[in-house]
Amino acid sequence: MDALREQLVTVLKQNGHLRSTAVERAFQAVPRERFLPGVEPETVYRCRQIVVKRDPGGAALSSASNPALVADMLEQLDPQPGHRVLEIGAATGINAALLAELVGPVGGVVTVEFDQDLADSARARLAGYRNVEVIRGDGALGHRQAVPYDRIIVTAGAWDISAAWWDQLAADGRIVVPLRVHESGLTRCFAFDRIAPHHLVSTTAPLVCGFVPMRGIARHADERVGLGAGVVLNLDAADEPDSAALSRAMRHPRHERWTGIQVDDTDPVGHLDLWLLAHADKPFGRLDPGESDLVSPAYRWAGAALYDGGTIAYVAFRPVGDSRHEIGAVAHGPDADQLAAELAGLLERWERAGRPNQTAVAAYRAGTRPVQPGDIARPDTILTIALSPMSSGLETDRLSAAARQAGSR
Structure with a gap:
């Protein structure tokens, strides 16, 4: 297993998914096979999604995400030792274990899972990670008993940044969330930093991704x-x-x-x-x-x-x-x-137009300003998204400034 784990780390590093020493070490430390019993080891350590639960019609309800996407999202999140992290969607528990390694023994991870059976199995497999608490609940409600959170990471397709996440994120916190920016299912994973009580801006390039959609009160039918x-x-x-x-x-x-x-x-x-x-x-x-x-x-x-x-x-x-x-x-x-x-x-x-591919994204809480043409309006959040062909560091700074200005209009 150690050889397979090192091989996965090497592949992820070569392909640019592991960019920090901290995330690399977390991947080296977490035994993925513990969280995917019954799955062939070669499959466990392959860069692919593994569905672990389906509905009666065969649609995926929960999965272990592709390790490449997991690594990318953890790099976006940038959790630090001592941070408190809220994870929405425990699934197998693999991501919570990685987060536990990243925040260390003085930090803490709360992971919320909608399904009781998945919460129970994740809790059992996370035994030994004393800084992880598994909660059975609706992820859209978060977990108020441990607020505020320095970081929030959502591992399901979200239609909105829920009111609870706005409330529970620390004043200088960051939330990484795969947002379905169109009802067709077009999704991007954004990393937002909170720069004001009702204002978030993206700080890194969004990830192209697809996720099992959220259920519970945040469910949104296609x-x-x-x-x-x-x-x-x-x-x-x-x-x-x-x-x-x-x-x-x-x-x-x-x-x-x-x-x-x-x-x-x-x-x-x-x-x-x-x-x-x-x-x-x-x-x-x-x-x-x-x-x-x-x-x-x-x-x-x-x-x-x-x-x-x-x-x-x-x-x-x-x-x-x-x-x-x-x-x-x-x-x-x-x-x-x-x-x-x-x-x-x-x-x-x-x-x-120069193949626009750089994004400037602002999110702010619904009700804090009127919806304007071009906005993406959801019950709890309004998004503004602009694309630019710019790519240099200076131009990236300009995009960040544009996102901040969009949120303050």
Whole structure:
């Protein structure tokens, strides 16, 4: 097991997921196999998600996240010795063990789990970690008995920064949370620092990620339209989609528009979908092809798509060389040629803008200022998100300043 653990650490370090000595040592110290009994050791120490509980329909309810994502989120969180940390979603208990190593014996970790059976198993497997307390409860409510928390980390897909998290975060605290910024399930993991009682700003680049959604009072149901052959379009019910018309879109022939824009797997273009959400005039959605070959969305952006009436257009790839792809638009529906052209035009506009991929994000508590055009408004939080092609340290400072200004308007 020690050899497998060291191998995982080496892979994570080589790929840039382990960037601090503290997080590296935590990964070296925690025996993942203790928290995943019955799973083959080679699988336990592989960079992949492991589902540990499903609902009767087969949907994942809880999992051990990919170690690469776990490492990235812990680097975002930056817990220090002596910190008190609140974790939302104990699951297997692996992350709580890593946090316990990071905060040390004078720090403390409270981890909240929605399911009683998972809470019980995590508590048993965390025996020996005296600075960890496992609570069975609704994560959206946090845990008031140990406030304030220097750090809060959420390990489920959240629709909002809940009122309880606002209340329980320390005055100079940090919260790392995978936020579903669109009802289609488009998610980014943000690290927010509290700079005022009702104002948070992001401090690091958001992570592209996907998580099992939160349950309990924070549960938020997705809107889905079946397109046939197992293909599903995830969208926002507030856009009032014509579900019946959309369900017939795939009966129409395929229309393609290619842009000449080329990217490879190492290009920093992961937030193209976020940019489309912010700039498209048509409603945004995410196409899930399932096991079907009826559609072929580009894998980089989780099926980013636009729709209009009964027509759907999505971002697609076609290979043009070693690891290089040309970006284009593929559409189905009665107005496929028109919508494909519109999406291709947006992609060209994105290219001319310098492929914006740096984000400036402000979050502030709902009710502390009016909602403005372009805001993402949730019951407890209002978000402002801006993207820029800037990449230098000075420009990153400017983005941070922009986020602060957005929150103070």
